[in-house]
């Protein structure tokens with residue numbers, strides 16, 4: 517990973533603890549806590565008119581940030597009260613922050629939460645490790661407008677899971693970098709607007725935390741640009757296996773591959789070739805046996821699965837893997853391997869939706885990131901789990917979360933377009949994880965620009981611009997480094 521990719525990292529709570537430990541030896545936590553609490557007060561002041569604020573403070577550093585925020589709001593003449601769940605540990609930075617707050621203290625009760633216009637939740641943050649007791653949740657549930665310090669106190673910062681039933685927040689103010697739990701649902705919804713404040717955390721402390729989850733953005737990877745000397749083979753050949761019964765899916769994937777910049781796209785359709793020849797004139801349709809087509813070494817990247825029956829997958833996928841090709845397996849190929857994921861060994865990338873993932877590896881549970889990472893390790897291939905937030909894991913443990921997307925993508929055939937785009941990026945020579953990440957981003961960007969209620973064919977017209985934008989944004993990120 518290049519240094520500039522640190523800007524996209526999403527440290528887990530455990531990694532935050534490592535970062536805090538490293539920071540305590542350099543700047544000290546008190547200075548960071550002061551900036552964190554100040555950032556919370558500023559975020560509140562810039563969004564709300566002065567009103568009665570209650571700050572709920574827990575026993576740890578999250579509570580410490582709360583006392584600092586209370587002090588700065590009071591200094592700005594806002595009516596502020598603090599309700600402490602428990603006093604902070606003596607001698608720590610939170611105890612010092614609590615001592616410096618000299619304003620009103622009230623009991624930690626639902627009644628006091630109900631009376632406030634705005635409740636700042638600084639009960640638990642990165643240290644949350646179990647479901648909060650009813651004593652806590654009953655207070656939070658009585659609040660009208662809620663602002664979270666770091667995270668809502670019942671949301672797991674690693675997984676985004678809600679450990680108790682709680683309300684949605686208006687705003688969450690986090691520090692240094694967002695956490696995976698801010699990006700993954702349901703935390704993504706619960707946290708409301710997200711502000712990430714720079715509190716002057718030294719970069720080497722962030723590095724020491726060794727983050728391995730990233731927000732998927734250009735700069736994390738870069739997509740090859742067009743070069744003057746390019747020819748269609750240098751841009752890359754994408755080959756697809758075409759079936760007899762569902763040619764539409766294969767054709768959508770082929771269209772996605774072409775629209776995202778492949779030099780040449782060919783469908784190996786065997787006896788079904790006639791059906792494909794009626795389609796787009798720029799597509800090359802092959803009817804020769806697969807073994808003969810594999811003699812062409814330029815045909816390195818194959819997409820197998822969209823539009824295929826299990827028999828058709830059985831007849832093609834093992835042949836492609838045995839020939840040492842880069843194989844992206846999707847749709848029918850994932851159904852073919854359900855209950856027996858080893859059948860996919862040797863494949864480079866798989867792109868399941870949640871049903872296909874569950875069929876292969878079992879239901880992922882609350883920790884989707886870990887489940888996808890385990891699957892990638894187990895199969896030694898890149899696993900891209902599609903969803904409103906797409907999780908992309910490499911066998912070496914790197915994970916990207918793609919939230920550059922829109923529900924407009926949730927239309928039949930959209931996954932076929934995505935697999936075509938990823939195949940193009942593989943054929944352009946991108947490493948496998950980077951190609952999958954970039955494909956998810958380009959697909960999302962096309963969806964975001966495809967207007968209202970697009971149909972799947974509408975995405976293709978926006979993929980070229982998406983690729984150009986990704987190239988420009990990655991170049992900017994590299995310059996800023």
Ligand SMILES: NC(=O)C1=CN([C@@H]2O[C@H](COP(=O)(O)OP(=O)(O)OC[C@H]3O[C@@H](n4cnc5c(N)ncnc54)[C@H](OP(=O)(O)O)[C@@H]3O)[C@@H](O)[C@H]2O)[C@@H](O)CC1
Pocket residue numbers: 532535536545548549552574575576577578579580581639640641642643644645646647648649665666667691692715717
């Ligand atoms: N990273 C940064 O840049 C900076 C981070 N900062 C801030 O530090 C925050 C993290 O602070 P933290 O590590 O002290 O943990 P925090 O969340 O306050 O929890 C405290 C303790 O509560 C307990 N506990 C947990 N769950 C519980 C439950 N359900 N019910 C009851 N008790 C429960 C548990 O202790 P236990 O009871 O298990 O002994 C836990 O250790 C972070 O979110 C951010 O706001 C800034 O100040 C500076 C820069």
Ligand SMILES: Nc1ncnc2c1ncn2[C@@H]1O[C@H](COP(=O)(O)OP(=O)(O)O)[C@@H](O)[C@H]1O
Pocket residue numbers: 869902903904905906921922923924925926927928929930931932933934959
């Ligand atoms: N609510 C959503 N927000 C953002 N993206 C979504 C949402 N729902 C689905 N998508 C995206 O739409 C695509 C759907 O793919 P898939 O489930 O394979 O559909 P199909 O099988 O019909 O092609 C995936 O890329 C997925 O990430």
Ligand SMILES: [K+]
Pocket residue numbers: 578637638639640641664665666667668669
């Ligand atoms: K909190």
